[in-house]
Amino acid sequence: MHRFLIKTILFALMSFVLILAVALIPGYMVNKFSKFSIKKNSTIALFGHSHSECAYNDTLIANFTNLSHSAESYFYTFQKVKKYLVQNPQVKTVLIEFSNNQIDNKMDDWTWGYTYMSNMFPQYASFMSFADMELLAKHNSKYFMNCIGIAARTNLIKALSFNYDYTGKTGGYFKIDSSKHLPAGNPVNENARTSPNKNRISTTNLQYLRKIVDYCNNMHKHVFLIRSPQHPLYEFRNNEAEFSLIRERYFGDVKFLDFNNFPIKNDEFADFGHLNFKGALKYSTYINQRIINGMLNTGNTASIDQAANKAAN
Amino acid sequence: MLFNSFGFGIFLIVVFVLYWFVFNRKLQQQNLLLMTASYFFYACWDWRFLFLLIFSTLLDYFTGLKMFQAKTQGLKTFWLWLSISINLGFLGVFKYYNFFASSLAALGADFGIHLSPFTLNVILPVGISFYTFHGLSYVIDVYKNRIKAERNFIDYSLFVSFFPLLVAGPIERATHLLPQVKTQRKFDYQEAINGLRQILWGLFKKAVIADQCADYANMIFANSSHFSGSTLVLGAVFFAFQIYCDFSGYSDMALGIAKLFGFELLRNFAFPYFSRDMAEFWRRWHISLSSWFRDYLYIPLGGSKTGTWLKVRNTLIIFLVSGFWHGANWTFIIWGLLNALFILPSILLKTNRNHLEIVAKGKTMPTPVEFIQMSLTFLQVIFAWIFFRADSVTQAFKYIGRIFSRSLFSIPQLDVNRAQLLEVIILIICFIIVEWHGRENQYAIEKLTWLRRRGYRLTFYYTLVVVIFLFTGKEQQFIYFQF
Numbered sequence: 001m002h003r004f005l006i007k008t009i010l011f012a013l014m015s016f017v018l019i020l021a022v023a024l025i026p027g028y029m030v031n032k033f034s035k036f037s038i039k040k041n042s043t044i045a046l047f048g049h050s051h052s053e054c055a056y057n058d059t060l061i062a063n064f065t066n067l068s069h070s071a072e073s074y075f076y077t078f079q080k081v082k083k084y085l086v087q088n089p090q091v092k093t094v095l096i097e098f099s100n101n102q103i104d105n106k107m108d109d110w111t112w113g114y115t116y117m118s119n120m121f122p123q124y125a126s127f128m129s130f131a132d133m134e135l136l137a138k139h140n141s142k143y144f145m146n147c148i149g150i151a152a153r154t155n156l157i158k159a160l161s162f163n164y165d166y167t168g169k170t171g172g173y174f175k176i177d178s179s180k181h182l183p184a185g186n187p188v189n190e191n192a193r194t195s196p197n198k199n200r201i202s203t204t205n206l207q208y209l210r211k212i213v214d215y216c217n218n219m220h221k222h223v224f225l226i227r228s229p230q231h232p233l234y235e236f237r238n239n240e241a242e243f244s245l246i247r248e249r250y251f252g253d254v255k256f257l258d259f260n261n262f263p264i265k266n267d268e269f270a271d272f273g274h275l276n277f278k279g280a281l282k283y284s285t286y287i288n289q290r291i292i293n294g295m296l297n298t299g300n301t302a303s304i305d306q307a308a309n310k311a312a313n
Numbered sequence: 314m315l316f317n318s319f320g321f322g323i324f325l326i327v328v329f330v331l332y333w334f335v336f337n338r339k340l341q342q343q344n345l346l347l348m349t350a351s352y353f354f355y356a357c358w359d360w361r362f363l364f365l366l367i368f369s370t371l372l373d374y375f376t377g378l379k380m381f382q383a384k385t386q387g388l389k390t391f392w393l394w395l396s397i398s399i400n401l402g403f404l405g406v407f408k409y410y411n412f413f414a415s416s417l418a419a420l421g422a423d424f425g426i427h428l429s430p431f432t433l434n435v436i437l438p439v440g441i442s443f444y445t446f447h448g449l450s451y452v453i454d455v456y457k458n459r460i461k462a463e464r465n466f467i468d469y470s471l472f473v474s475f476f477p478l479l480v481a482g483p484i485e486r487a488t489h490l491l492p493q494v495k496t497q498r499k500f501d502y503q504e505a506i507n508g509l510r511q512i513l514w515g516l517f518k519k520a521v522i523a524d525q526c527a528d529y530a531n532m533i534f535a536n537s538s539h540f541s542g543s544t545l546v547l548g549a550v551f552f553a554f555q556i557y558c559d560f561s562g563y564s565d566m567a568l569g570i571a572k573l574f575g576f577e578l579l580r581n582f583a584f585p586y587f588s589r590d591m592a593e594f595w596r597r598w599h600i601s602l603s604s605w606f607r608d609y610l611y612i613p614l615g616g617s618k619t620g621t622w623l624k625v626r627n628t629l630i631i632f633l634v635s636g637f638w639h640g641a642n643w644t645f646i647i648w649g650l651l652n653a654l655f656i657l658p659s660i661l662l663k664t665n666r667n668h669l670e671i672v673a674k675g676k677t678m679p680t681p682v683e684f685i686q687m688s689l690t691f692l693q694v695i696f697a698w699i700f701f702r703a704d705s706v707t708q709a710f711k712y713i714g715r716i717f718s719r720s721l722f723s724i725p726q727l728d729v730n731r732a733q734l735l736e737v738i739i740l741i742i743c744f745i746i747v748e749w750h751g752r753e754n755q756y757a758i759e760k761l762t763w764l765r766r767r768g769y770r771l772t773f774y775y776t777l778v779v780v781i782f783l784f785t786g787k788e789q790q791f792i793y794f795q796f
Contacts (some may be wrong), residue, residue: 001333004506019778022782022783156783
């Protein structure tokens with residue numbers, strides 16, 4: 001029995017050491033050699049989820065790179081922001097999409113729900129701090145262990161193939177064909193989903209937004225929160241009161257560019273939260289003009305409605 | 314508590330330590346510990362069904378004793394049928410009631426009679442088909458005087474509920490397991506190492522091959538109407554590996570765990586995909602269930618020592634019952650029927666016992682004829698699996714219909730990460746190679762004779778550990794838990 005126990009324990013220990021090595025060494029290499037590059041003339045970087053991913057066609061906006069990724073909570077955006085800002089000193093201004101659904105507690109699922117975690121965690125695991133990992137482990141310990149394995153595999157493949165380039169793999173403008181749009185009439189029946197629960201706020205998502213803002217400030221970047229257009233019937237708009245309160249209370253120090261009511265027609269919306277190509281074309285052209293006019297220098301959004309209506313016409 | 318979960322690992326270590334270090338003086342204490350651990354294990358699934366397990370155990374325990382004490386054959390028969398009726402009654406209510414009620418309503422609708430069937434909103438108690446068959450084998454064996462009725466309730470209860478085999482088999486026989494329960498176990502170093510090795514291989518099969526294949530098989534079967542014939546074939550192949558590695562992986566882990574406690578369970582799989590005909594396949598696939606049906610149904614019906622038509626009837630009966638055992642769905646019944654039709658020619662031509670030895674025994678490679686035979690058998694098997702996996706008979710027929718179209722000759726198209734798909738295909742190929750090399754053993758890596766040096770073997774085991782770590786994704790339920 002003693003022989004069995006000693007051999008089994010030795011085997012288990014050796015396995016543990018091997019697993020640690022397989023998990024940590026490629027992770028370290030990915031962290032060290034990873035490349036997050038954007039165009040040299042890009043001085044403005046935008047981060048966010050699918051709303052901004054579909055709204056900002058960065059080929060139409062000067063010196064602008066859209067790095068938004070659908071279903072990305074601020075937890076993962078934070079990891080991305082750190083890498084991009086360190087490796088791209090030409091970026092002077094950071095825009096962060098901040099819209100109504102990003103305060104909702106469904107963002108928690110985007111952070112540690114298995115489907116989202118298994119997609120996002122392997123991508124960014126190497127750049128996370130112990131506290132970040134602890135947060136995921138605390139909320140979904142069972143699947144976090146599984147995701148550790150997936151992350152190790154992803155990193156091992158990157159290390160073995162010397163493929164450390166993240167360029168183009170972390171988001172970008174996503175074109176939705178103009179043929180996909182809301183009906184011209186009253187599209188109220190299009191929205192079959194239930195309204196979000198007003199009382200459920202994702203504190204984790206907000207904490208990580210704060211971390212992103214603080215990080216950008218420490219890196220001496222200009223930071224703006226920006227809200228891209230949402231349809232008046234968009235389900236999450238009914239948390240507007242909480243949204244405004246949170247923004248003023250916790251992010252009052254950050255300038256807010258609000259294009260929520262930018263006039264977009266039904267045939268320019270792919271659905272209530274996302275612009276199709278036609279909508280993105282109109283909105284991006286408008287944003288480009290506003291940036292040229294110095295919007296990011298003044299942070300002034302007072303004349304948005306007037307200018308937007310002009311653009312819409 | 315899945316075998317491949319962290320929680321089970323802790324449970325196993327605790328029970329192992331208590332078993333060999335705390336309760337190692339008396340057999341009864343060890344049996345009591347294992348029985349308690351088994352009930353705890355079962356309660357972790359759903360504690361309410363623990364009462365059903367205990368009732369089933371008590372029923373067979375008492376009917377066994379009553380049969381043994383019965384003074385007349387009539388009384389003995391009465392107790393036998395009482396036990397069979399109640400056991401099958403429970404199985405019928407929990408597993409088949411809704412199926413019969415809805416099938417009757419559908420039949421009524423065909424004749425213009427509107428029936429609103431009363432369906433039960435109950436979940437299937439995990440492992441009910443397995444422990445019911447344990448109990449049935451015991452009472453039938455007592456009735457046939459193959460064994461004496463067990464007087465010690467703890468021993469009998471352990472036979473029924475021993476946790477490695479409780480929820481998905483192997484389906485044990487009282488004649489095989491009860492004597493082991495009643496014999497003092499001694500720790501055997503070689504057997505324990507062998508057990509750990511078998512657990513490792515089972516874990517690899519389940520966590521790596523089966524769960525990876527499951528992702529692709531599920532995706533293809535769920536969207537079968539959108540895929541080409543060649544992709545659907547790929548889906549069926551993925552499912553063939555999924556179900557084999559899932560179930561045989563579970564069985565390997567069960568056998569390995571039992572070895573750690575000094576028990577030798579029945580072998581459940583013997584490299585079935587290397588079979589040269591369907592008869593050989595069924596001697597190698599889910600052996601404990603096939604032999605159960607052979608001993609308690611096929612042979613009592615007359616077996617193959619009857620006329621031609623009775624042979625056909627008996628074969629059809631056992632395959633249909635076997636299909637129905639798997640689940641209350643017409644897909645399983647058709648799966649059973651298909652297998653009966655595949656095997657019948659060899660029974661009628663008396664070629665069903667042509668391949669009793671493992672293929673290419675003592676050789677490195679099969680002959681071309683053997684290779685063709687294995688390929689054709691595998692094709693038959695995956696064709697039948699389509700019915701087993703499909704959600705409905707209609708879906709199965711549509712799936713097969715799309716396979717046999719022009720798109721069968723196109724390149725399979727799957728909207729997935731190609732690198733990950735390639736990884737899975739490479740893993741399957743490596744798995745087949747290891748299984749082929751180890752086909753003369755109880756399980757593929759039992760002896761690893763092709764790795765002569767100890768260092769190579771250790772490297773192989775560590776590689777398995779690392780691959781399991783790297784490929785373990787979301788834990789997927791074992792397929793056979795639903796049966």
